[in-house]
Amino acid sequence: MGLEFLRTKQAGIYSLGNWQPHSVTERAALALAKEMNQYAWDKGWVKANCTAVYFVGGYPRDLMYRQLKGRDFAAKDIDLTTPLRWEQAAEFLESQKITDLTVIEGIESEKKNLVHRVLYPFGPDGKRLEFEITSFRGEKNYRGHHPQEVWPTLDMREDASRRDFTVNALYFDPVRKKIIDFFNGIEAIKENLLDTVGNPRHRFGEDPVRMLRLVRFRARYQMKVAWRAEGEVKNCLSGLEAVSVERIRDEMEKIFLEPRLADSIDYLVKLGLMDWVIRPSILDGMSFGDLDKVQHPPGAPYHKEGSVYRHTLEVLKVLESERLLGYFKRLFSILNRASGGQSSARGSSQTNIAQSMYPELVWAAIMHDTGKAKTQRVEADGRVTFKKHEYVSARQAASLAKYLKMSRREAQGISWMVENHLRIRLFPQMKLSKKTALFDNEYFPHLVMLLFADRLGTLPAEGGYEMIDDFLDSLEGYTEFRQRLERESRYRLPIDGHDVIAAGVPQGPRVGQVLKVLKEKFDDYLDERGRPPEQSTVQKWLEEETAP
Incomplete structure (x- = not known):
């Protein structure tokens, strides 16, 4: 029929x-x-x-x-x-x-x-x-x-x-x-109204991840959320306990790709959902939204945005801005020239950042200052400091990555960016070996983008534009110098693993460690004197490193 x-x-x-x-x-x-x-x-x-x-x-x-x-x-x-x-x-x-x-x-x-x-x-x-x-x-x-x-x-x-x-x-x-x-x-x-089919408590109860999807669709279509659906979220939060963290992570990373990311993170906090993404235990007992209580010094000429939480939202806004896109294009133009126009494993094409490692950059931006809550101190002179907060933030970022079951590569990339988000500011003044150690990490372009977003998200932002231009000029000079070193054999370390083994180091990880130290000394000598060291000098370094 x-x-x-x-x-x-x-x-x-x-x-x-x-x-x-x-x-x-x-x-x-x-x-x-x-x-x-x-x-x-x-x-x-x-x-x-x-x-x-x-x-x-x-x-x-x-x-x-x-x-x-x-x-x-x-x-x-x-x-x-x-x-x-x-x-x-x-x-x-x-x-x-x-x-x-x-x-x-x-x-x-x-x-x-x-x-x-x-x-x-x-x-x-x-x-x-x-x-x-x-x-x-x-x-x-x-x-x-x-x-x-x-x-x-x-x-x-x-x-x-x-x-x-x-x-x-x-x-x-x-x-x-x-x-x-x-x-x-x-x-x-x-x-422009986002509402559930039928009773929102039933819909969210069937699949609690729908509460995160609600945030995603709200962002994508700039919709208002029906009051009955929004009001029911807090009654259904406990359902997320039974949801795999992989599904929560995947839905969050879809939210990262939608417009108005800072508004979505703020909305997640308002609904209570953020505590099911970044559990308070990861932040040493603090809710992510409580970062709004961690205030930057009110009289300082910087961080006029106020709290650590508000600063984080400003950083996320900058990540989406047209201004940052312009710097992004120049950064990858420099990196493309440095690699001879070939896309490298780091993702030197301008679209790769959104397609591959962009979620890690957003996670790093969200977590880069979370350690300030634990490191906040009032000094004897009345100054408020957050000494070494980047290391606490990096530890917390690593805990988050482990909780969300990210890959080892992703976890290391996120925590590395967080730990180095202050250090990278000193790149123009660093010795050659220190620059190279940062530059050779596959997440270096994303660390640079985090630096730019962090600076422009620190209000007032005007002074940050000059800093970014100077940074890119310095990076361009470094990559041109690096290309020159790679073209001419006299600028290469004249010792390899066979020489290290011949000096008495057994085969194994120690060989690579010795070579790394020698390369750093070689690069720093070259950086300071403008010429490579003599073979006898390098041989002396080898003897010092391999001496019993």
């Missing part, structure tokens, strides 16, 4: 008669939908006047934002949903010889949740695009964020009722070019 699951009394219908697929993803999704529709009609699974495949999730939401708000978007991925049963969808995929990763990889959890992940060949080159096809379903009895009971349904409204926010519960019929809306998502877009 065919289906008639569109009940217009329950749903709003919005016509998009002018819709045309533009991207390859849109064209491929439409082609797949048409094939699946035709197959379902031929089989009699749905009536000829019904649609068997819909675009759901982010695509119809962003499509309506473009239609109603003029906001452009690129369709990176499109999720499909269907009233067909999982077995019917599987039969269609097999008949069309469309690769079904769910079957190939034996993903029982996806089968249980009525999901197919497919590779759909499209275009003259047969490029295979990945899509997710989900059968309409109902869910209940969540454990963590996984429903323990899942069942197929023919009711689109029941399927829509399990989604998080009203703007995400829209369905797009690509054949008839219509948006189907059961929960006033279109009206929410018009009013």
